[in-house]
Amino acid sequence: MLRGIDVSAYQPSTYDTEGLSFVFIKATEGRSYVNPRLSAQTKRAREAGLVVGFYHFLWPGNLTAQAEYFVKHAPEKAGDILAVDWETTSEGTHATNAEKDLFIRKVKDLRPNNPVVLYCNRNYWLNVDTTSYAGDALWIADYVRAGKPRIKAKWRFHQYTDDPLDRNVADFAGVSI
Numbered sequence: 001m002l003r004g005i006d007v008s009a010y011q012p013s014t015y016d017t018e019g020l021s022f023v024f025i026k027a028t029e030g031r032s033y034v035n036p037r038l039s040a041q042t043k044r045a046r047e048a049g050l051v052v053g054f055y056h057f058l059w060p061g062n063l064t065a066q067a068e069y070f071v072k073h074a075p076e077k078a079g080d081i082l083a084v085d086w087e088t089t090s091e092g093t094h095a096t097n098a099e100k101d102l103f104i105r106k107v108k109d110l111r112p113n114n115p116v117v118l119y120c121n122r123n124y125w126l127n128v129d130t131t132s133y134a135g136d137a138l139w140i141a142d143y144v145r146a147g148k149p150r151i152k153a154k155w156r157f158h159q160y161t162d163d164p165l166d167r168n169v170a171d172f173a174g175v176s177i
Helices: 038-047 061-074 097-110 124-129
Strands: 002-006 024-029 051-057 079-085 115-120 139-141 155-160 168-170
Touching: 002 051, 024 038, 024 061, 024 079, 024 139, 024 168, 051 061, 061 097, 079 097, 097 115, 115 124, 115 155, 124 139
Parallel strands: 002 024, 024 051, 051 079, 079 115, 115 139, 139 155
Antiparallel strands: 002 168, 155 168
């Protein structure tokens, strides 16, 4: 399995890339936040020759505007992976299943040359999700042994720890989705 990490403004722009094949970088959140380290973290990944993904932290409401905001700020390169981060917001709310599905479809319409995936934790996948729609692939967070998430669904990325940072594996033979 391929190894990777995901980073946000909480991590430095000079994160360690040794032994990695991919990185997911937080790009945006809602309709007003852009990761202030997005450009530098992207440059670091590209210089290291990593497969790059960008993610958007989804808030309820204004899905079309959020999708447009995300693709406006996420660097555009064919083949980069785009992900929706579907979890509980700081206000204790979350986008509905219909909103999550609409957002994925809208991003796919706006960026047809990029795979679009769903990121969520095991609880969301098993207890909140009712559609099982994950776009082009599922990125599941479950803090257990790498590559052994406790779900029955097909997954392509597994976030298995957040200590000391978010570490992931990808179920691919090579570096293309």
